[in-house]
Amino acid sequence: MVLENKVAIITGGASGLGEATAIRYAGSGASVIVADTNTSGGEKTVELIREKGGTAEFVHTDVTSENDVINMINVAKGKFAKLDALVTCAGILLSPNTRVDQFEATDWDKVIDVNLKGTFLCVKHAVSLMGQHDSGVILMIASGAGVLGGSSSVAYAASKGGVYGFGLTLAGQLKPLNIRVHVILPGNMATTLKLNVIGEIAEKAGGSRQEAIKAQLPSLLKxxxxxxxxxxxxxxIGTSAQDTLLIQSAAWTKIFEDQKRSS
Ligand SMILES: NC(=O)c1ccc[n+]([C@@H]2O[C@H](COP(=O)([O-])OP(=O)(O)OC[C@H]3O[C@@H](n4cnc5c(N)ncnc54)[C@H](O)[C@@H]3O)[C@@H](O)[C@H]2O)c1
Incomplete structure (x- = not known):
């Protein structure tokens, strides 16, 4: 199995991309820490993993709390003694389609706190554990919203652009520790976050939430x-991926497929 003997922490593991990643990692042989504020969702992810014979622990973690993040790392250290991968999926999007002069500062703070500060805190404390064995991979989930433009939310765009800038600096800083850093821009996915945004935008425009979701669903990735x-x-095979910014595309899929065939 491709992730045999690896230990991974996945924030936002109760839902959407984090849940799918936790299940996939455990199914590929990794021991997984599922970290989220959503206890029932996180425990469900762990249950699904254990039913298939995988190894996982849920740790209630609010990524905006440094104490919670320290506890999450301590659980990984206590249970599995090391950390090979951190995947920062925890994220929120508030106030879509709200012009900047109407955007509430409280919503701005919430989004920046979870998406940007939360990513910083998780990376900060993960590096101290990865540094003990001089290896690791950090996958920071940003969004095209923050790098390519076109976001529905100014705070979301700013937070994800911030993650990208953070990643560019980290990649060089952590190379001497043999820690590889990638900022990922996933394609649009059918998750709670995305479907809620589609619904909210439709309602704001006086349309139907359900109709809008139904219309857009076929274009969204699983x-x-x-x-x-x-x-x-x-x-x-990921060791050959040296770019910091990775945009999910057919090209990346092809690179990995070619490598799998030749290995
Ligand atoms: N869905 C998309 O189209 C899309 C596109 C690009 C990027 N992303 C990013 O992918 C990541 C995963 O999002 P998703 O689409 O799976 O959404 P989702 O809503 O299904 O999952 C997000 C998870 O983050 C958790 N979370 C929120 N605040 C938290 C906090 N303070 N501490 C810990 N956990 C917290 C939620 O409980 C939830 O389980 C996010 O960073 C999102 O910005 C999503």
Whole structure:
């Protein structure tokens, strides 16, 4: 199995991309820490993993709390003694389609706190554990919203652009520790976050939430497709991925397929 003997922490593991990634990692042989504020969702992810014979622990973690993040790392250290991969999926999007002069500062703070500060805190404390064995992979989930433009939310765009800038600095800083850093821009996925945004935008425009979701659903990726890319990046074939910014695309899928065939 491609992630045999690896230990991974996945934030946001109760739902969407984090859930799909946790299940995929455990199914590929990794021991997984599922970290989320959503206890019932996180415990469900762990249950699904254990039913299939995988190894997982849920740790209630609010990524905006440094104490919670320290506890999450301590659980990984206590249970599995090391950390090979951190995947930061925890994220929120508030106030879509709200012009900046109407955007509430409280919503701005919430989004920046979870998406940007939360990513910083998880990376900060993960590096101290990865540094003890001089290896690791950090996959930071950003969004095209923050790098390519076109977001429905100014705070979401700013937070994800911030994650990208953070990642560019980290990649060089952590190279001497043999820690590889990638900022991932996933394609649009059918998750709670995305479907809620589609529904909210439709309602704001006086339309139907259900109709809008139904119309857009066929164009959205399943989170499992992105989870496969995140699995390849942590597996041995991922070592050839040297770019910091990875945009989910057919090209990346092809690179990994070619490598699998030749290995
Ligand atoms: N869905 C998309 O189209 C899309 C596209 C690009 C990027 N992303 C990013 O992918 C990541 C995963 O999102 P998703 O689409 O799976 O959404 P989701 O809503 O299904 O999952 C997000 C998870 O983050 C958790 N979370 C929220 N605040 C938290 C906190 N303070 N501490 C810990 N956990 C917290 C939620 O409980 C939830 O389980 C996010 O960072 C999102 O911005 C999503």
């Amino acid at each position: 989170p499992e497709v992105t989870a496969e890319l995140l699995t390849n990046l942590v597996s041995d």
